[in-house]
Amino acid sequence: MKGPRWTRIPESGFAWERDVLGWLRDRLPHRNPWRAWSNFEFIDDKGRVNAVGALVLSPVGSIWRN
Numbered sequence: 001m002k003g004p005r006w007t008r009i010p011e012s013g014f015a016w017e018r019d020v021l022g023w024l025r026d027r028l029p030h031r032n033p034w035r036a037w038s039n040f041e042f043i044d045d046k047g048r049v050n051a052v053g054a055l056v057l058s059p060v061g062s063i064w065r066n
Contacts, residue, residue, distance in 0.1 A: 005030060009040040017053070026055060033059055 006025050012018045021038050028034055035057040041049050 003030075005035050007035075009037065013038055021054060024056075028056065033057060048065045 006028075008021075012021065017039075025036070028036060035051070036054060038054045039052075040055075041051050043049055
């Protein structure tokens with residue numbers, strides 16, 4: 001996956017994380033509707049900060065892995 005389909009919020013400070021995200025990015029299709037975002041945080045409705053390593057939008061649906 002290249003260009004605007006992969007959005008990296010900040011670059012990871014960890015080499016192992018950059019390697020894993022690179023592995024994932026290289027294997028995702030570069031076509032619609034595939035999109036991915038990596039290394040971002042959000043605040044939930046209870047005020048807690050949650051970190052996300054990678055979020056992938058695909059035509060198959062979603063799979064949650066914790």
